[in-house]
Amino acid sequence: MIPFDWVEPRSFAEAVASLDPEDPTVRPVAGGTALMLMMKAGVFTPTRLISLAQIEPHYSAITVEKNGALRIGAMATLSALEQSSAVAEHFPVITETLLTLSNVRVRNVACVGGALAHGDPHMDLPPLFAALGAKVLVRGPAGVREIDVDSLYAGYYETMLAKDELIAEVFVPALNGAKSAYMKCTSRSADDWPALGLAVRFEVEGHAHIRNPRLVVSAATEKVTRLTQAEDILKNAEADSVVLKRAGEAAAEEVTLLGDAHGSASYKRELLRVYLARAIRHALAGKSAQ
Template sequence: MVTSSFDYYAPTSVADALALLDQHGDDAKLLAGGHSLIPLMKTRLAEPAVLIDLGKISTLSYINEQDGGLAIGAMTTYSEIAGSELVQSNAPVLAEASGQVADNQIRNRGTIGGSLSHSDPAGDLPAVALALGAQLTTSSSGAHRTISADDFFVDLLTTALEPNEILSEIVIPALPAGTGTAYAKFANKASHYAVVGVAAVVTVGSDGTCQSARIGITGAGPKATRATGTESALVGSNLDDSAVRAAASHAGDGIDFNEDVHASGEYRAHLISVYAARAIRAAVENAS
């Protein structure tokens, strides 16, 4: 398949990329790993006149420890994240979920920034960013902005990014002591996209009760979202099996479930509670 024609730029600095973005405006699309955008271009669902490739900007690819958490450059690949001991230690659910994206070849190209910016309803990392309380740093000419993951995902394939902005860094706060994390997904067998996916970050007190919980879900509705009903049911509970089941039964509250060839809305509504319970149980186990 052949895409429409486009002009291609490969800037080597964020400043140069932003200047190109300002110059070309709505005609331009940013190219990260390309594994969402290029397939869209091949089917001509996307026909940008200008592609600005961020792949040659080496300063956008890094994983650093920051205040006990992490600062990750937007062009860092899934493979780099999944294989990073720093991520495995400071935000284990991010490494776990990144290692379950698609397949090895796609993980070698796809990036955390591309995944979050694309906001695919079946993408894995939006749910993880929500569960970890990530802060997303954007750059535009002469300015920076920080957007909470809670405010970033607006709708289907739509984020809070402005047309002149580049997502440049993902900051993940330190996990409190006693916190366990886990990701559980029902993957499409061919693509490994999440039919439903649940990221759980659960803090367990010394008395075994739940001190705090953040649950991010993907695949269920038009965008990744927090399962706030599940979170509030968990906090203060003793996290035994019946408490986890009861809390997980709220994971689909308020969601307008996706219906497609892979799963009916009714099936997704069932799956989301099952996978929420699995993710929570695994997170609690990992907390100890």
């Protein structure tokens, strides 16, 4: 391995100051589970890694506010999120999603900030947080800004983060009774990388009258992508089998699907067509979070 510098700032501000906007070989490292794989594969050769392990504990906090909104520090591990009883009570969809995300060894060290900043479209949390209407709070030398998770990705492994910006926190608005589901469609084991990731969030009136749907696809697309045409079909509609079929067909037509080791583009199109209705039904049948 080519030698590189390792620095361990004691504060978030110091970590931001250690980044270099001009040099992509200077990177922050959270759990290191993605970065180390890239280094071992030889696709990333750092000159300097800035470990976030020693920054203020505040950045590992997970808090459900009185109004039901969730704040997650960027350095909270995926295991801490999975094991939070407050998250399980208010956002059961997050807890369920984490159970099949990779394996417990990875979840014990991987952090929420790393999971969102990596930009691999096969990851499970970005589409879920995008559907939930989450924002990341990002800090750089110019100050703090917010980015909606559904706008965070610029392309395959590309984010809207500048090289000298760090994710500080994720904010997830309260569900307030809205329904949500994440469908991870794998073609091998249940905890494998998904061939298709599909997240939904919507409000419901009466039995199945849908309001304000947010539908997000990933893994089959080059980045996390909203399914706006399918959303338009579901908006203010009764989620009966005819409407769900139309929405699934619209979803399968409106995005460019990519084949990979997990399935061909045509297989993924079929998954999307079928799983959209399943995700809505699963969300409707799920227990209402607060």
